[in-house]
Amino acid sequence: MRAYTPKDDVQKKPYYTDRYWVAPQVAKSDVSEDEVFAADLEAIKASFEVLDAYIQVGQMVVVINATDNFGVIKMLKNEREYNQLSELSAIDWLAQEGKFEVFYQMLSMSKRKRLRIKCKIGEKESIESVEKLFRSADWSEREMYDMFGIVINNHPYMKRILMPDDWEGYPLRKTYPLQGDEFAQWYEVDKIFGKEAREIIGPENRDPARVDRYDTERFSRLGHEVPRGTDITQGEPDTLIQYQEEGGAFMIEKFDAQKTVTISDRDR
């Protein structure tokens, strides 16, 4: 992993380039600019606490308390015509705020509006399932549990969806190394052969471009194949492309321009 360095003085360094593209912040506008959203926000505010609300790229974002998520989404579905939950996931802000941000992206087909509900939960907290309202939340919540370790209450089948059931760690957290922790690196060896086989098999080669020119145990040059384990530091012979059968295939001969006769008279 690359060591973390603060990026506060980005402007002072003229040659600074980040490894990743950093999205610029999109301007936020007030909810009162849009009548439909303003009415929706009033309805939410009537029965739930709203921490923040704004419009970004034509979509309203409402930040609520995590405990209200089921109630707000139920109200939006039944009373405000937001009849589709198109996306549900989380963002890891543990390093910055010590919290996950869980978001629910909703769509109203009749109003032609998109609305995003956001709430924040701590690392050890759990959140209520909205699977009773939207079936699409079933797998999304399982994925959220699989990738972030966010436990969902009252979910019908709270199991990992992508990783194996006996996997340890949550891969989409920012602290999870890309090439895996020790458990991940030895997972298949431990599971199939047992931990005692680690020494025999050895650690993973994490440089897939590495080719040892003279290693005939694991590599062979096309057109220069030699038996496995041969020492080729002094050069290796060319392997001719030849017939599989010794002495050539039955009734088939290679074309030899010297020995063949070209018939010039076509009418002969």
Next chain:
Amino acid sequence: MAQHQVNYLKDGGLPVALTTIDKVVNWGRSNSLWALTYGLACCGIEMMASGASRYDFDRFGTIFRASPRQAELMIVAGTLTKKHAEFIRRLYDQMTEPKWVISMGSCANTGGMFNTYATVQGVDRVIPVDLYLPGCAPRPETLQYAVMLLQQKIRRESANKSQKPKRLM
């Protein structure tokens, strides 16, 4: 009764070919390499193309079988994830001896571009491999060449070689 007796020494007798058991057995084995269908990712598409009419694997006696019990060649075509690793080992163990493995494509050889936590960095960490086939993805001609090289390898080795464990376990 005597008139039906075949006189081997007269009129050339019956056609007799002399060879060794090794050659006959290896001739049979190398020309009927039944492969287990093991398309895991995009290399599987190339493997299917190799089996289909334009490239026609049947010419080599390579016929794809859907059961490990009927297969002696495993072409690992594609990315092997860690979740799937135990199943590939189980299927390999279910194949009958003698058996051979072709690791097809960069992902199967080394993990390829998937240098991540979820990908096995080369199938040789799980099963022994006879032939590594480079490419991303290798064209059907390359797979044919690999099978022909494997045929040459089979013809070279002894027919009743003791089943010594390959690289792993």
